[in-house]
Amino acid sequence: MTASPQVNLRGKRVLVTGGARGLGASISERLAHAGASVVVADVRSEQAQAHCRSLKEKGYEAESIELDVRDPAAVAAAYLEFDQTEQGVDILVNNAAVDVSKPIEHLSAEEVTRVVTTNLLGPMYLCLESYRRMIRRGGGHIVNILSTASNRTWTEAAAYSAGKSGLRAFTHTLFKEAQRDCPGIGVTGIIAGGMETPFVLDRFPGADTSKLQSPDIVADTVLYALSVPVGSVVPELVVVPRSETSWP
Template structure:
């Protein structure tokens, strides 16, 4: 894919959850290419560190942060560390980390439901709790929550996933309204993404026809576009799906 890097995030500090692979890695790369100093927050240390090394060799800035978004205490510690070691508050947060369990409801365990909903809904909410108040105090910043077509229309074997993404969409809309009230400089955007050619799908469904999927780079560019809107405007929600997407609208 041809891509011309922009530099409108030069000097900004960004953090991407689930940033080690798939869509998260594509977003990390786009942010770094645009000049941001990126923190790659993930549990996949080896993949995240490899990505950071690759980006540094290309002249960009990226650093691994080991983080389980299901753990609010760990999230609070990451932000305390940023407060103490980085001379500026976080400018961009992208909540991308997500998991799924593809089973009918009658076969799901409580642990599986908890894992999916905690990762996909509570994790982003925990991240926003730490980020939002700091952005308001700083007078600006931007939060992007990666949603899914499952937040609009669900399908079988996707109960916990759809519940989590639907809840995150509602939370994102609420946060957007509160930012309008609390600090006009804080942007909040939900990105509804359709099927992508990433491990998130292909690890579970290896026989998927990839011609029906979109590149994660397209979604990463959509995130970058949301961050490029001039002050005074904001995109509260964006939708980007393959032309063949069957789950939209």
């Protein structure tokens, strides 16, 4: 474990979507190390359980749930279960994402639907459930993991860029409404550049990893956003490798 921003999350319950591997696993471990009780949510239930076992072996507090963010009924049901406990979700990290790297002429309707539903509608479903509960409690924090594709696109990234651009717009709107509705709620969008994770390497096994950043760096950026004292908030952060070609 390398040095990370100093933040005490003891007593906080954090939900991390896509938390079983890659960036999600790094985020859940960093937040657990800061004292949070972490809920690892993923469609890969076995991987989520294995990651939770690893976290518990290190002395951290963690649990896993199987969750497909594309299913609004499943998202609502998960939050109803959280409501049955003494503690709801204090911090939501919307990290789950997929991509299909194809030219537009070769994309199927099913592929477009899967990418946009996972990357845009899923996080929105989770924000709806979290935000209204945070309003009632008077505080909380929502972190949406964005991408350089939310600011600038490239070929073979049409559906991915559309989803992430939409999520960035939604995040900005949510930030504005939180300013109006409840100053205790933080909303942060994190624009992350290329990372050395399965999300990239499974699709591009020959990628030059020297030009990719560690997901731990982005996880530390999440921690930094959560470390800002009440009364201030970081609405958006950008963290990219020095060699990133898709920014600005």
